[in-house]
Amino acid sequence: MCCSLGLDNEEIAQAVYEQIRELPYAYPCSSTTPVKAKFSALLADMMPGDLKHFFFTGGGTESNESAVRMARLFTGKKKILTRYRSYHGATAMSASLTGDPRRYPAEPTDPNVVHLMDPYCYNFDWGTTSDDELVRRNLQYIQEVIEYEGPTQIAAIMIETITGTNGVLAPPKGYLNGLRAVCDKYNILLICDEVMCGFGRTGKLFGFLHSDPVIIPDMITMAKGINGAFIPLGCVAMRDRLADYFATHPTMIGSTYNSHPVALASAYAATKWCLKHKLYDHVKDMEPVMIECMNNLARKHRCFKQGRVLGLFGIFEVQKNAKGEWLVPYNGGSHPAMDKFKRALIDHGLITLCRWSQVYCVPPLVISEAELRESFRIIDECLTIVDDEAFEPAQH
Numbered sequence: 001m002c003c004s005l006g007l008d009n010e011e012i013a014q015a016v017y018e019q020i021r022e023l024p025y026a027y028p029c030s031s032t033t034p035v036k037a038k039f040s041a042l043l044a045d046m047m048p049g050d051l052k053h054f055f056f057t058g059g060g061t062e063s064n065e066s067a068v069r070m071a072r073l074f075t076g077k078k079k080i081l082t083r084y085r086s087y088h089g090a091t092a093m094s095a096s097l098t099g100d101p102r103r104y105p106a107e108p109t110d111p112n113v114v115h116l117m118d119p120y121c122y123n124f125d126w127g128t129t130s131d132d133e134l135v136r137r138n139l140q141y142i143q144e145v146i147e148y149e150g151p152t153q154i155a156a157i158m159i160e161t162i163t164g165t166n167g168v169l170a171p172p173k174g175y176l177n178g179l180r181a182v183c184d185k186y187n188i189l190l191i192c193d194e195v196m197c198g199f200g201r202t203g204k205l206f207g208f209l210h211s212d213p214v215i216i217p218d219m220i221t222m223a224k225g226i227n228g229a230f231i232p233l234g235c236v237a238m239r240d241r242l243a244d245y246f247a248t249h250p251t252m253i254g255s256t257y258n259s260h261p262v263a264l265a266s267a268y269a270a271t272k273w274c275l276k277h278k279l280y281d282h283v284k285d286m287e288p289v290m291i292e293c294m295n296n297l298a299r300k301h302r303c304f305k306q307g308r309v310l311g312l313f314g315i316f317e318v319q320k321n322a323k324g325e326w327l328v329p330y331n332g333g334s335h336p337a338m339d340k341f342k343r344a345l346i347d348h349g350l351i352t353l354c355r356w357s358q359v360y361c362v363p364p365l366v367i368s369e370a371e372l373r374e375s376f377r378i379i380d381e382c383l384t385i386v387d388d389e390a391f392e393p394a395q396h
Contacts, residue, residue, distance in 0.1 A: 001196065001201075001224065001353075001360075001362040002224050002228075002229035003228060003229055003364055004199065004200065004201065004224070004225045004228045004229070004364055004365045004366075005228030005230075005270055005273065005274075005279075005364065005365065005366055006228070006364045006366045009228065009230070009270070009273065011269050011272075011273050012227070012228065012230050012266050012269045012270050012273065013230075014269075015265045015266060015268065015269035016230065016231065016262055016265055016266050016269075018265070019035060019261055019262045019264075019265035020262055023261050024261070024262055025260065025261065025262075026259075026261055028255070028256075028257075028258040028259040028260075029254065029258075032259070033259070033261045033264070035261050035264045035265045035268055036056070036259050036261065036264050038268055039264050039267055039268040039271070040054050042268065042271055042272070043235075043237075043271070046205060046271075047205075047237060048209065048214055048216060049216035049239070050216070050239045050240040051216060051217070051220065051237045051238065051239055052237075052239075052240070052243075053237065053238050053239070053240070053242070053243035054235050054236070054237055054238075055070075055235065055236040055238070055251075055253075055258070056233065056234070056235050056258055056259040056260075056263075056264065057223075057233075057234035057235060057236065057255060057257075057258060058232050058233070058234060058255065058257045058258070058260070058263075059223050059232045059233065059234045060088075060089055060193075060195035060221065060222075060223035060224065060234050061088070061089025061090055061091045061094040061234075062089075062091070062234055062255065063195065063221035063222065063223055063234035063235060063236050064088045064089050064093070064094045064097060064158070064193060064195075064221050065089070065091060065092075065093045065094055066221075066236050066251070066253055067156075067158070067191050067219045067221050067236050068080055068093055068097070068155075068156070068158070068191075069093075069251060069253065070219065070236065070238070070242065070246065070251060071155040071156035071189045071191065071218075071219070072155045073246075073249065073251060074155075074189070074242055074245055074246075075155040075156070075187075075188075075189065077152065077153055077154055077155040078112045078153065078155060079112045079113070079114060079149055079150075079153045079154040079155060080097065080110075080112060080113050080114070080154070080155060080156050080157075080158060081113075081114050081115075081116055081142075081145070081146070081149070081154060081156070081157040081158070081188075082097045082098075082099060082113060082114075082115055082116065082157070082158045082159070083099050083115060083116050083117070083118050083159055083160075083163075084099035084100070084115045084116065084117060084118060085099060085100065085118045085120070085121070085122070085163055085166035085167060085169065086098060086099040086100065086159070086160050086163065086166060086193075087099075087100055087102060087160070087164060087165050087166065088158065088160075088193055090102075090106075092106065092109075092110070093110060095109060096109035096110035096113045097113055097158060099115045099166075100165075100166050100331075101331045114145065114149055116141075116142055116145060116157075117138070117141065118138075118163070118169070119134055119135065119138045119169075119171060119172055119175055120163075120167070120169045120172075122330045123330070126138065131172040131173050131174070132173075132174065134172050135172050135173070135174045135175045135178055136178075138175070139175075139178045139179065139182055142157075142179070142182060143182055143185075143186075146182070146186055146188070151186040151187065151188065154186065154188050155188070155189060156188060156189035156190065156191050156218070156219075157179065157182075157183055157188055157189070157190055157191070158191040158192075158193060159179070159190075159191075159192060159193065160192075160193045160195075160196065160197070161176070161192045161193065161194055161197055161206065161207035161208045162196070162197040162201075162202060162207040162210075162310060162313060164195075164196035164197065165196070165353070165355065165360070167308075167315060167358065168308050168310070168313050168314060168315040168360070168362075169308070170202075170207075170210065170308070170310050173212070176208060176210075176211040176215050177211055177212075177213070177215055180211075180215040180216075180217075183218075189218040189219065190215075190217045190218050190219075191217060191218065191219045191220070191221065192206070192207070192208050192217040192219075192220045192221070193220075193221050194206045194207055194208070194220050194221060194222045195221055195222060195223045195224055195234070196224060196313075197313060198220070198222045198224070198225050198226070199222065199224070199225030199226055199271075199274070200225060200274060200279055200280040200283050200311070200365055201225060201283070201311055201312060201313045201362070201365065202283075202310045202311035202313050203280060203283045203284040203287060203310070203311035203312075204280065204311075205280065206220065206222075208220070210310075216239065218238065218239055218242065219236055219237065219238045219239070219242065220236070220237045221234065221235070221236055221237075222234060222235045222236075222237070223235070225365075226267050226270070226271075227263065227266040227267035227269075227270040227271075228266075228270050230266045230270070231260075231262060231263040231266045232257075232263065233260070233263040233264070233266065233267055279365055279366070282365070282366075283311045283312050283365050284311065286311075286312055286367065286369065286372060287309060287310070287311050287312070289369055289372055289373065290309045290312065290314050290361065290372060290376075291309045293372070293373060293376035294307040294309055294314065294316060294361070294376075295307075296376070296380065297316060297376070297379065297380060297383065298316075300380065301380075301383050301384070301386070301387050302322075302387050302391045303318045303319055303320070303327065303383065303386040303387050303390060303391045304316060304318065304319075304383070305317040305318055305319035305324055305326075305357070309361075312361075312362065312363055312365055312367070313362060314360070314361035314362065315358055315359065315360050315361060316358075316359050316361070317357050317358050317359075318338075318357050318358075318359070318383075318386055318390075319357070319391075320390055320391060320392055321391065321392040321394070322394055326356070326357045327357045327386070327390055328356040328357045329356070330356065331356070332356055333356075334354075334356075335390060336389070336390075337385055337386045337389040337390035338354055338357075338386065338390075340385050340389070341354070341359075341382050341383065341385045341386050342354045344381075344382040344385060345378060345379070345382050348378045348381070348382065349378075350375055350378045350379070359379070361375075361376075361379075363375060
């Protein structure tokens, strides 16, 4: 996931070395650097709408913390709405924003964060198989929560545009457009967390670009793919009206490593490399290959429940019986068969995230078709363990 450009990119390494020799650090509150200007200009050219202004941070969690502070300062309101099936980071505010069990050790968390049900829930059913109706019901529910919490109290709604480690869930058609309209109706900012899905993971620069027509969030947060994780770096992108406000109303975020020139050099080199090699087009080309490999697993393995793929953002889930019951319930820890499966993957030289009943398929974006097929060949071989040791035979 993080090492989207692989582990050996000479152009990025050389850019980092040259920046260290030229200027390894500059105090961000009273100076700027040529590399910051160059990368900001390049990124602005790539962004849709008026998302042309950037606040560079030390990573994803700091980006989300910063976006929330900006939303509260800009609106004068305190409440933030996020979703239960989400992860936004490990520090105090971002842990509060997080909806999944990684929030628990940080509790009590910020009382001004309110969590929402997702369009796709873990067990709850909205009572329809129609995407249009699903979107209508979920947005109606969100508006009711807004009315309960008070529109004059809510600064922003923050979502992972494509839900990451809670299921790789792309929103149903029309959801992002409807959510944008709800935010506009109630004068609430929309923040899209693109830390996992940004910079080509889905075959587009950002996940929100899959909306049709394309929405423009008020802020987006990013990290990971911004430079392939060669050096810690994050960013908040914002629209004109927010940038204009903060030009005369400082955020007072005194971050030592804000706009670190070495990190920005890695991002500038990484982005130029991606454009030169048409990496996002390559991701689109690999999507049908991953779908084909996922379908092969579905045909061959009784434990295969369902799979999802968008670009090179993939996941499949396993079941314990033909009724489709999860092998491991929500927050249910692990299962001996899943532990053996993961160990077998490692023994075959393949490392990936396995969580509860989920197996994530998020390779480096530079992966070749042959490497992708070989990865799934290993998964295919090892998944037999779960078939044999965890799938329950039908009861007669």
